[in-house]
Amino acid sequence: MDTQITIIHTRTKKQKPDPDSLGFGRIFTDHMFIMDYDEELGGWHDPRIIPYQPITLDPSCMTFHYGQTVFEGLKAYRTKEGRILLFRPEKNFERMNKSNDRLCIPSIDESFMLEALKTLVEVDRDWVPDAEGTSLYIRPFIISTETYLGVSPSKHYRFMIILSPVGAYYKDGINPVRIGVEKEFVRSVKGGTGMAKTGGNYSASLKAQEVAEALGCSQVLWLDGIEKKYIEEVGSMNVFFKINGEIVTPELNGSILDGVTRNSIIQLLKHWDIPVIERRVSMEELIQAHHDGKLEEAFGTGTAAVVSPVGELLWEDNVLEINGGQIGEISQKLYDTLTGIQTGKVEDPFNWVSEVGTSSSSKSHAI
């Protein structure tokens, strides 16, 4: 594989956005990373950082028709001292290759993807915002680019990384949300693509989300597709419950995403000697625990929110209030600790963060 990253700097840098109006995922930085895959050219080749710009594709490009795509999401944080930190980026690229395998997309060397990412963030390091709660959202993704309408794995792909400065997820403080338990629609099932980060899982979830929002819920609580009894995820996050002093989260069963935040939270809880267990969790168990006053906390976990406390569960016509609709003690502690580690404010006993410095293996061209 060609691992020499060519860098072409933009001549016209964009104006940086007002830090108070960042929002999520609408503003992009000055550069992007691209690498192409062609079987007949020996695989992945021509890695390059170029000015952020539109891409041009034939209408018969497979990605428009058969959804053979994967993506990842992670963030870069600016510390008080101005250092740029990444949080466990190697986990994202490890998962990307698992997604690639499920989607029949050729794998990419993980350490090279990490180098490409660090080089890109370094080029656009002025774009990492520094206000409380802000960060640079990083979106690596792969699309299939063969121009062919047959249903088969594409022979051509494009791997890209784009960067978007994002605002604080909790601008007005952490307010627990109401989520609706979904009984009709299914996100994924064992043997499907639920463990992969691929577009089809997200498009399949939109309809249920629309229904939930109409019922005043901000997210959907997904049940398993087979028995419609066991908890899977909440929206596009993993989910945890504190039941009678113990933290439980659905075990990885082939249809649940192996979340980086989920994994980090399990490690943190173990580090604190708080009992945490990965196992099947049924809706029936939650209802019983709530009835017995033992459903003490509930929260979603993911890159965007880090920890998203659940204040109410809507189950059929019943509303199950959790912890008086307030964020729980452990949820708060997990949020503070994880965001603290991510931004360099809290000691990192796990070696989770890695700093973005200067890149060594690149040649640079100004045009």
Next chain:
Amino acid sequence: MDTQITIIHTRTKKQKPDPDSLGFGRIFTDHMFIMDYDEELGGWHDPRIIPYQPITLDPSCMTFHYGQTVFEGLKAYRTKEGRILLFRPEKNFERMNKSNDRLCIPSIDESFMLEALKTLVEVDRDWVPDAEGTSLYIRPFIISTETYLGVSPSKHYRFMIILSPVGAYYKDGINPVRIGVEKEFVRSVKGGTGMAKTGGNYSASLKAQEVAEALGCSQVLWLDGIEKKYIEEVGSMNVFFKINGEIVTPELNGSILDGVTRNSIIQLLKHWDIPVIERRVSMEELIQAHHDGKLEEAFGTGTAAVVSPVGELLWEDNVLEINGGQIGEISQKLYDTLTGIQTGKVEDPFNWVSEVGTSSSSKSHAI
């Protein structure tokens, strides 16, 4: 909705391909149809036929990330007299709106989509090939085009129709295929997107297809995702079995595609007074019927192949041969009659075909 179709003709027509080397889905005609959707511009607008060309999209375009896409597939056929016939195109656009509903994509007026299609085919009518078995494959599709990384229904879409002259599916005569019963991977499940024609269903199927091909099978026979007992589809086709004189096909259960060819075959069989029933069909029943010598025919149905006879079923370590590996009498009669109706050679008692004539409501510009 703006229903005036602007036509911009190409100045440089491509050379028509050699009819013997058409293949499938790699060659495209001179023009394409485009229409865009923007909430703030009042919905679907600006329908136009323009020279076939690449499209330019931002890397943050939702279609690359969250798979909110739908598509259709149908064919135009040239009769001996040079007329151009479409086969039940209204069924495709009816289904497209059902797919749109599941994927949270705004619906499109069905009669307008049909008019757009007929206008486009008329503009490129010289591209409809006339050799035996050839046709013009038509691919209407919609992609989400909002430039936003949030997971929510897009506010912008593009509807396109592209055309591809395709060769005969059965160049060397109809040879029954071996298909493998899939036990690990799942195509879709009730509550998922299996009844919609959306990219995610097809990307999810690639892995199983790879495994099946390695076992010498040309397609996968999908079982239901819940009990892994009941037959769903074969590859990306519907499936029929003749058991003890009766034709059975899996009933539409929410995870099976409502195929136009499937529907036409059921109507044809009823017209011929051949018993046909839509119901659950278990793998166990097929094995028993085969054991008793009563599994008489099996065939997939879809737009590409029309009828694809199954000669062997690979089930665990067993090979179940069907009808001595030869095409069955009813499979052959269905193939001959359907392709006969489609190409104007056989009387059409159902009013299934409609002719492409001159379009009336368009204004034409040469550039």
